[in-house]
Amino acid sequence: MEQDELERLVGGPLxxxxxxxxxxxxxxxxxxxxxxxxxxxxxxDPFLVRLLLEAGRFLVxxxxxxxxxxxxxxxxxxxxxxxxxxxxxxxxGYASGRQVDHLVARLREVGFIEQxxxxxxxxxxxxxxxxxxxTHHTEWLATHFIPLxxxxxxxxxxxxxxxxxxxxxxxxxxxxxxxPVAARLMMTLPDTLLFFTHAAGPLIQNAxxxxxxxxxxxxxxxxxxxxxxxFGVSRTHVRNLMASAESAGLVKITGHGGHSIxxxxxxxxxxxxxxxxxxxxxxAVNLVAMRQWTKGATDGGPTAPPDRTEAASxxx
Numbered sequence: 001m002e003q004d005e006l007e008r009l010v011g012g013p014l015x016x017x018x019x020x021x022x023x024x025x026x027x028x029x030x031x032x033x034x035x036x037x038x039x040x041x042x043x044x045d046p047f048l049v050r051l052l053l054e055a056g057r058f059l060v061x062x063x064x065x066x067x068x069x070x071x072x073x074x075x076x077x078x079x080x081x082x083x084x085x086x087x088x089x090x091x092x093g094y095a096s097g098r099q100v101d102h103l104v105a106r107l108r109e110v111g112f113i114e115q116x117x118x119x120x121x122x123x124x125x126x127x128x129x130x131x132x133x134x135t136h137h138t139e140w141l142a143t144h145f146i147p148l149x150x151x152x153x154x155x156x157x158x159x160x161x162x163x164x165x166x167x168x169x170x171x172x173x174x175x176x177x178x179x180p181v182a183a184r185l186m187m188t189l190p191d192t193l194l195f196f197t198h199a200a201g202p203l204i205q206n207a208x209x210x211x212x213x214x215x216x217x218x219x220x221x222x223x224x225x226x227x228x229x230x231f232g233v234s235r236t237h238v239r240n241l242m243a244s245a246e247s248a249g250l251v252k253i254t255g256h257g258g259h260s261i262x263x264x265x266x267x268x269x270x271x272x273x274x275x276x277x278x279x280x281x282x283x284a285v286n287l288v289a290m291r292q293w294t295k296g297a298t299d300g301g302p303t304a305p306p307d308r309t310e311a312a313s314x315x316x
Contacts, residue, residue: 001277002181006284009177016283021151022276030147031275035210037143042203048136050232051110053200060103063088064113064129065137066179069172079118080127091183093193107133138168145286148279157286159293167293174289178281185277191270194248198241200231207231208251209271212263221260 001018024030042049052058063085071078086100094100104127107113112133118124129137145157159167186193195201204227211222224242228235242261245251250267254260 001280002185005181006178006281009181010284010287014284015155015287016152016280018276018280021279022273024151026151027272027276030150030279031272032210032213033150034143034147034275035206035213037146038206039210041139041143046232049200049203051106051112052203053231053233054103054106057103057107058196058202059089059092059094060085060100060107061133061137061140063179064107064127064133065141065168065172066176068127068129069169070176079124081125082127085127088179091180092186093183093197112136134165134168137172138163138165141168141171144278144282147275148283151279155283156290159290160286167289170293171285171289174292175285178285182281185281189270189274189277191248191250191267192274194244194250195241198244199237200227200233201241203227203231204233204238204241205271208261209263209267218268219262221254221262223255223260225259 003014003017006014021027042052064080067080067084067088071080073079082101082104085104086097089100104113108115111130114128114130115125116128118126142161142163145160148155149157149161160171195205198204204224207227207230208222208224212218212220215222225235225238227233228238239258242251242253245261245267246253248266250264250270251261252264254262
């Protein structure tokens with residue numbers, strides 16, 4: 001699982017191996033903690049749910065945060081442009097430039113991204129996130145560290161879990177060189193991609209799995225059709241997604257009118273594998289970020305890139 005490349009990026013041995021996380025006896029507890037925090041993150045924000053219905057926006061949010069934090073105003077090749085965003089998204093399978101243009105336009109329209117002229121070159125437009133996007137991504141990142149904290153309470157994840165904005169910028173800039181590895185690992189998760197490439201797919205996936213865990217009976221049938229009303233997509237869309245999941249061996253559609261599903265063992269196994277990939281990567285990035293954070297504190301202050309509002313100021 002890319003261990004050699006990750007160790008190169010980390011600059012030494014990893015703290016956690018992929019198999020160690022995947023085979024942790026408390027992984028189901030970590031899964032529950034993650035599902036609860038993820039569903040809670042979106043449950044109370046209908047606007048954000050609607051914004052994320054289009055497949056790909058989860059990736060856009062993450063790539064925006066990473067690209068902006070990693071840019072250096074003195075190095076033109078690092079500037080956060082639409083072209084740079086397209087290159088990052090292409091690694092994750094979003095090769096359509098027109099689709100990326102549409103996603104950016106929509107995020108600008110609702111106030112999540114801004115665009116400015118580049119200094120000294122009025123033809124070039126630079127992108128910048130707004131406080132709306134930064135606030136959401138800070139919460140998103142903390143949510144993805146909750147399962148790690150559940151499994152490894154002795155590891156220090158407090159800066160990210162406390163939503164420290166300076167550490168969030170540092171973590172994002174640190175994560176930039178890890179993106180190619182993340183993209184390659186994501187391509188090893190076809191069941192995860194099945195949901196990720198459908199509108200509201202991750203939201204629906206996590207909602208039905210949380211319902212199954214809440215039922216406390218692995219054999220219990222759980223309703224799925226209400227996810228259509230909950231996330232603002234058509235019932236036909238949700239039925240078609242569940243039919244695809246059934247064809248992939250993840251669920252069995254059952255109940256009167258086929259409005260319920262049984263979660264099959266492959267679904268739990270593939271979900272846990274995807275969750276493990278995320279924890280594996282996040283812990284590797286955190287190792288590097290915490291090393292810089294601790295060094296900065298020792299030297300008299302956290303070592304972090306400028307706050308993103310400052311980093312974006314040169315483009316205004």
